[in-house]
Amino acid sequence: MTRKAVAVRREEIVLAALGQIRARGIAGVRAADVAKALDVSTALVFYHFGTLETLIIEAFRQAAEKELATLRDELARRGPVRARLRAVLELYGPAQADGWKLWIEAGAAAMRDAELRAVLQRLDLRWRDTVVALIAEGVGTGDFRCLDPHGAAWRLTALLDGLAVQVVAREGTVTAADCARWVEQAMAHELGSAVDATGESGWY
Numbered sequence: 001m002t003r004k005a006v007a008v009r010r011e012e013i014v015l016a017a018l019g020q021i022r023a024r025g026i027a028g029v030r031a032a033d034v035a036k037a038l039d040v041s042t043a044l045v046f047y048h049f050g051t052l053e054t055l056i057i058e059a060f061r062q063a064a065e066k067e068l069a070t071l072r073d074e075l076a077r078r079g080p081v082r083a084r085l086r087a088v089l090e091l092y093g094p095a096q097a098d099g100w101k102l103w104i105e106a107g108a109a110a111m112r113d114a115e116l117r118a119v120l121q122r123l124d125l126r127w128r129d130t131v132v133a134l135i136a137e138g139v140g141t142g143d144f145r146c147l148d149p150h151g152a153a154w155r156l157t158a159l160l161d162g163l164a165v166q167v168v169a170r171e172g173t174v175t176a177a178d179c180a181r182w183v184e185q186a187m188a189h190e191l192g193s194a195v196d197a198t199g200e201s202g203w204y
Helices: 007-024 032-038 040-051 054-074 081-092 096-112 114-141 150-170 176-191
Strands: none
Touching: 007 032, 007 040, 007 054, 007 096, 032 040, 032 054, 040 054, 054 081, 054 096, 054 114, 081 114, 081 150, 081 176, 096 114, 096 150, 114 150, 114 176, 150 176
16 A cells, blocks of 8 residues: 655544544544544554644644635735625634634633643734734724724624634524624724614624
8 A cells, every 4th residue: 555645644634633623622532533533553643743732733723724714815805994804703703613613622721731822822813913903904094983903803802702602612592693783783882883773784
């Protein structure tokens, strides 16, 4: 049998690890289960990643980087800054349930793992910095009225963080319509943007 290229095998192991994280949570992942999913030896998993912790961090990093690639594609679109901000907040928000399951799992594990915490914080800041930049752009063009783009961005994303936990981890407590209405109201408060009579934004 032809041996697979290192990059191909590493990618397969990462994808298998992500599958195990989604199914079992980070605390429940075992190298043996990752190996079994690929029909390879546990030794091969450790050969490529050294430790299970290193594999989990790399799996989360790659998943987050794919989300950030989607973010970059969205930012490359042209259009009014208000529409682009809404699109970014939609990508960030709890509608992306599969991605948020990983973020919630990683956030819990990061409390006990300094290396994972550093990766999580670096990737998280890239999202928030994007929102800061869009709000600052809107202030510059006169679309938004906001004295503190940094604070507004953090308050909006913190709201979405909390809503994501409710939507993903506590199913049935908050609906998509609730999220849309509350985020739109928060945008109106932070940025001086208008909310229609129903409070619906149509982006969620």
